[in-house]
Amino acid sequence: MSDFADFGCSNGSSIQFGINILKGRKGFGIDLDPKKVASAKAAGYDAIKGDFCNLDLPDGCVDFTILNHTLEHLPKLDYAKEAIKNAIRISRKFVFIKGPFFDADDYLKSLGLKFYWSDWTGHTLHLQAQQVKNILEELNVPNYEIYGRVLVNSSQDTTIHPLSSLKNQQHWEQEKHEVKPIVEFNQPVYREVVGIIWLSNNVSVSDVRNLPYKHLIYQKGLTFS
Structure with missing residues (x-):
C-alpha cells in the first residue's frame, strides 16, 4: 500500500526521490498527461491519470505528498494554490515542495543575465518563494519552512546564461552559447526553492530536511528538532 503521493510524477523519478531522500516506502504518481503516466508505469512505478488541482482522494490517505518541479508547469497562481491545498488535505505528516528559483x-x-530555465516554454508559472509563503498564509498553514537551495555566487555558474541566449536551453557552454558578463552576485541567488509544510509531530524531521545546501528564507510555527 502506498504511503505517499507524487503530484506531477512524469517518468517516476520523483517517486524514487520520495523513497531515497524522504524515506517513503511506496509512492504513487498523479499526472494529467497519459504519456507521462505510461512512462512512469513502464519504469515500474504506480501512477494514475488525474488532475491534482481538482483531486478526488480521501483526506489523510497518505503520510506525505511531493510536488517536485511541478508547480512551475501550471498555468497560473490559483492552480498552484489548489494543488498545495489538495496536497495538505490528503497528507497526514508533511508536504514537500521543490522547484526552480525564480x-x-x-x-x-x-x-x-538569466537562469536557463527562466524562459523555458514549459515553465508557465514563475512561482517565487514569497508567493509560496503567501499561499501558505492564505491556507492558514501553522508550520512551514521555505528554503533557497544551492547558492549561486556568480555568473560563472553554468545555470546562468546571457539574456540573448535562445529559449529552452540547458547548461551554458562556451562553445555553444553567446558570451556572458562575468559578475559576482551581491544578493542571494539560488538554483531551487524548497518548501516543507509540517502537519504532524510524528515525523522524522532529519529525513525530510535531508537535502543539502539549504538556506532558510521563511519559517513559521514549531521549530522541529
Whole structure:
C-alpha cells in the first residue's frame, strides 16, 4: 500500500526521490498527461491519470505528498494554490515542495543575465518563494519552512546564461552559447526553492530536511528538532 503521493510524477523519478531522500516506502504518481503516466508505469512505478488541482482522494490517505518541479508547469497562481491545498488535505505528516528559483529573475535581468530555465516554454508559472509563503498564509498553514537551495555566487555558474541566449536551453557552454558578463552576485541567488509544510509531530524531521545546501528564507510555527 502506498504511503505517499507524487503530484506531477512524469517518468517516476520523483517517486524514487520520495523513497531515497524522504524515506517513503511506496509512492504513487498523479499526472494529467497519459504519456507521462505510461512512462512512469513502464519504469515500474504506480501512477494514475488525474488532475491534482481538482483531486478526488480521501483526506489523510497518505503520510506525505511531493510536488517536485511541478508547480512551475501550471498555468497560473490559483492552480498552484489548489494543488498545495489538495496536497495538505490528503497528507497526514508533511508536504514537500521543490522547484526552480525564480525570485532572482529581475535581478539577473538587470545584469544582462538569466537562469536557463527562466524562459523555458514549459515553465508557465514563475512561482517565487514569497508567493509560496503567501499561499501558505492564505491556507492558514501553522508550520512551514521555505528554503533557497544551492547558492549561486556568480555568473560563472553554468545555470546562468546571457539574456540573448535562445529559449529552452540547458547548461551554458562556451562553445555553444553567446558570451556572458562575468559578475559576482551581491544578493542571494539560488538554483531551487524548497518548501516543507509540517502537519504532524510524528515525523522524522532529519529525513525530510535531508537535502543539502539549504538556506532558510521563511519559517513559521514549531521549530522541529
